[in-house]
Amino acid sequence: MKFLEELGLKAVNPGVSTGTKWMQGNAGSITSWSPVDGRQIGQVGIAGEQDYAQVIEVATKAFEQWRTVPAPRRGEIVRQIGEALRARKQALGSLVSYEMGKSLQEGLGEVQEMIDICDFAVGLSRQLYGLSMHSERPSHRMYEQWHPLGIVGIISAFNFPVAVWSWNAMLAMVCGDVCVWKPSEKTPLSAIACQHIIAEVLERNNVPEGVLCVINGGRETGEMLASDQRVPLVSATGSTRMGKAVATTVAARLGRCLLELGGNNAIIISRDADLDMALIGSLFGAVGTAGQRCTTTRRLIIHESVYDSFKEKLTKAYGQLRIGNPLDETNHVGPLIDKDAVNAYLKAIDACKKEGGNFVVEGGVVSGEGFESGCYVKPCIAEARADFEIVQTETFAPILYLMKYNTLEEAIAMQNNVPQGLSSAIMTMNLREAELFLSAAGSDCGIANVNIGTSGAEIGGAFGGEKETGGGRESGSDAWKNYMRRQTNTINYGTQLPLAQGIKFDL
Ligand code: UN1
Numbered sequence: 342m343k344f345l346e347e348l349g350l351k352a353v354n355p356g357v358s359t360g361t362k363w364m365q366g367n368a369g370s371i372t373s374w375s376p377v378d379g380r381q382i383g384q385v386g387i388a389g390e391q392d393y394a395q396v397i398e399v400a401t402k403a404f405e406q407w408r409t410v411p412a413p414r415r416g417e418i419v420r421q422i423g424e425a426l427r428a429r430k431q432a433l434g435s436l437v438s439y440e441m442g443k444s445l446q447e448g449l450g451e452v453q454e455m456i457d458i459c460d461f462a463v464g465l466s467r468q469l470y471g472l473s474m475h476s477e478r479p480s481h482r483m484y485e486q487w488h489p490l491g492i493v494g495i496i497s498a499f500n501f502p503v504a505v506w507s508w509n510a511m512l513a514m515v516c517g518d519v520c521v522w523k524p525s526e527k528t529p530l531s532a533i534a535c536q537h538i539i540a541e542v543l544e545r546n547n548v549p550e551g552v553l554c555v556i557n558g559g560r561e562t563g564e565m566l567a568s569d570q571r572v573p574l575v576s577a578t579g580s581t582r583m584g585k586a587v588a589t590t591v592a593a594r595l596g597r598c599l600l601e602l603g604g605n606n607a608i609i610i611s612r613d614a615d616l617d618m619a620l621i622g623s624l625f626g627a628v629g630t631a632g633q634r635c636t637t638t639r640r641l642i643i644h645e646s647v648y649d650s651f652k653e654k655l656t657k658a659y660g661q662l663r664i665g666n667p668l669d670e671t672n673h674v675g676p677l678i679d680k681d682a683v684n685a686y687l688k689a690i691d692a693c694k695k696e697g698g699n700f701v702v703e704g705g706v707v708s709g710e711g712f713e714s715g716c717y718v719k720p721c722i723a724e725a726r727a728d729f730e731i732v733q734t735e736t737f738a739p740i741l742y743l744m745k746y747n748t749l750e751e752a753i754a755m756q757n758n759v760p761q762g763l764s765s766a767i768m769t770m771n772l773r774e775a776e777l778f779l780s781a782a783g784s785d786c787g788i789a790n791v792n793i794g795t796s797g798a799e800i801g802g803a804f805g806g807e808k809e810t811g812g813g814r815e816s817g818s819d820a821w822k823n824y825m826r827r828q829t830n831t832i833n834y835g836t837q838l839p840l841a842q843g844i845k846f847d848l
Contacts, residue, residue: 345382348537349537356370360540364388373530387562393565396554397521399554408488423460434448437531441500441527448667458508492521493509497525529557570594572596578601581761587600605761606766606796615770622766628720640756642745644752683716686738689738689740702720704720705718
């Protein structure tokens, strides 16, 4: 495969890097299998304790230098990273698609998100604004500034193997931080490929070794970051179970966490919806990335008056979906990431049936020629009830639950009544409904959309959600503040030292 070579990947790859320098990793290796065809793509070394110690040492030194580089100069490096990604978009997008299993369009779209966040971060590098306040004392000035934090640990998930890293790393970089990235053990090669791409830029610009590091490995590697006092911020994307473990460890040392965990996203389809639009939004949201986005549409809450007609439209559309090799652009649905994910999908279908779910589009594993990896499954639809345990659970697979509602208040309560709080949407042409959904009495999610599905957020907004989604906000808006420490400064330029609150302290 041409793109592997173009991205500098070999059969056996070092798994640890401090920027331009590589170490093999002395704790064994990970084998990356493609869910597309079940073939081994390559191996990546795992960082051991010694490797980790060395990376942190180099990163600590790099921070001392990097934090003093003017932010717009740091932005210039990020600009060049964006350019390098543009040049490699096709190759990196193809690798993401092959290693993770998402469609080529989505693989390319993921690289586009990286390019977009680079552009955003470049602009931001001149806009790390603090406020200035009026002091209550004469001849005093008061303001705040934002300083770099230090080492940012980034733990990323397999479903967006490169974009979510870039949301964190590109912002952290303009903020003056240095990053240590622990990619998903299911997609290590995508991370290595990224590191190769950025290494050229780092080298050309003499960026200190240690500004952008990568350490491959499994849970233990993530734990090293979470428990390390020298890592002031750990940004973690993945399951709620993983997030709770990371958050507990980081909290025990009073470090900071930025969590982006599970979603259980619903679209409310009103009787006043444009049903054609609702169909596209629901379809892409439910089966895009084979249901493996944290923003995937998992529930449709449909008004009873349009329930039957919408169900019919949807089942018809599901009948036209083409499942197959995601690198073939004519296919809509690629494989799940691995056999464990297939088992979780099958278990969820069983659980739904046991609770009384009625499958209007049946699921199942696809077999035969072209499906040898055993990871291809049929997107399916079940009529379910909001209180089913399985409906309360995020299953990372293309299973869509349909529910009926009568009043909008009831629909909003159903949409909110799950442990997760990432993304939500309403399809309606009715202004009153839309505004109620967006109001304080509406959706409780971090993302709430009108006449757009739940997935496919732009990088310019803050991305993340409430409750078991973890509360973090990444990417756009003022998410950069996560990566900096705020300092309040008061300066007395007068000849007296008046005390605040009018206190007198005369001798
Ligand atoms: C994720 O699934 O972790 O909004 C990120 C979306 C994408 C990002 C998803 N822009 O669906």
